[in-house]
Amino acid sequence: EIVMTQSPATLSVSPGERATLSCRASQSLGSNLAWYQQKPGQAPRLLIYGASTRATGIPARFSGSGSGTEFTLTISSLQSEDFAVYYCQQYNNWPPSLTFGGGTKVEIK
Amino acid sequence: QVQLQESGPGLVKPSGTLSLTCAVSGGSISSNNWWSWVRQPPGKGLEWIGEIYHSGSTNYNPSLKSRVTISVDKSKNQFSLKLSSVTAADTAVYFCARKPMGATIASWGQGTLVTVSS
Numbered sequence: 001e002i003v004m005t006q007s008p009a010t011l012s013v014s015p016g017e018r019a020t021l022s023c024r025a026s027q028s029l030g031s032n033l034a035w036y037q038q039k040p041g042q043a044p045r046l047l048i049y050g051a052s053t054r055a056t057g058i059p060a061r062f063s064g065s066g067s068g069t070e071f072t073l074t075i076s077s078l079q080s081e082d083f084a085v086y087y088c089q090q091y092n093n094w095p096p097s098l099t100f101g102g103g104t105k106v107e108i109k
Numbered sequence: 110q111v112q113l114q115e116s117g118p119g120l121v122k123p124s125g126t127l128s129l130t131c132a133v134s135g136g137s138i139s140s141n142n143w144w145s146w147v148r149q150p151p152g153k154g155l156e157w158i159g160e161i162y163h164s165g166s167t168n169y170n171p172s173l174k175s176r177v178t179i180s181v182d183k184s185k186n187q188f189s190l191k192l193s194s195v196t197a198a199d200t201a202v203y204f205c206a207r208k209p210m211g212a213t214i215a216s217w218g219q220g221t222l223v224t225v226s227s
Binding site: 097 | 145154155156157168169170171204212213214215216217218219220
């Protein structure tokens with residue numbers, strides 16, 4: 001089973017600042033890594049797939065990078081609506097399964 | 110645009126079976142997608158449960174495989190989840206989701222809270 005580890009667990013950032021979130025996989029994923037945003041009481045929303053491709057309608061301030069076992073989600077200038085929990089997810093080991101990281105909460109500093 | 114809507118009992122007794130249905134609208138369940146279930150215990154992270162293709166092929170999370178059954182009803186354009194022998198640890202928000210072939214989960218239902226309690 002592939003284990004996904006996200007860091008930090010919580011990131012305190014001021015609006016307008018840059019946020020950098022990390023995700024590490026226990027095995028190489030190639031580029032089969034996605035990022036999701038989840039706000040309280042809502043379903044997750046796909047932000048990035050293929051490690052670096054933005055999903056439809058996702059603003060350019062969100063960018064993904066990395067390959068293999070190390071991945072990064074960068075939010076270039078945090079807006080008020082970006083404060084949320086972010087999950088990485090691998091889909092390289094499919095089938096049989098998909099696995100998510102534990103999440104990084106981005107909170108207002 | 111495909112929309113997903115979960116439905117089912119919000120309360121299940123311990124040792125019972127959790128049953129949920131996901132209605133697919135705005136598209137056909139026979140399209141080139143895998144149809145997934147994901148859950149999220151209160152205040153915790155996401156756990157993939159499993160998925161089904163319209164042909165009936167399934168994939169399950171190995172940690173839940175012995176208790177999970179996912180089925181599809183093409184006539185009703187919906188798919189379903191059954192989780193047996195539930196305990197309080199199965200209390201969670203359950204999401205249904207769409208996963209295009211060759212890609213990852215692209216869209217989600219709003220989720221439904223299922224509580225396991227006597």
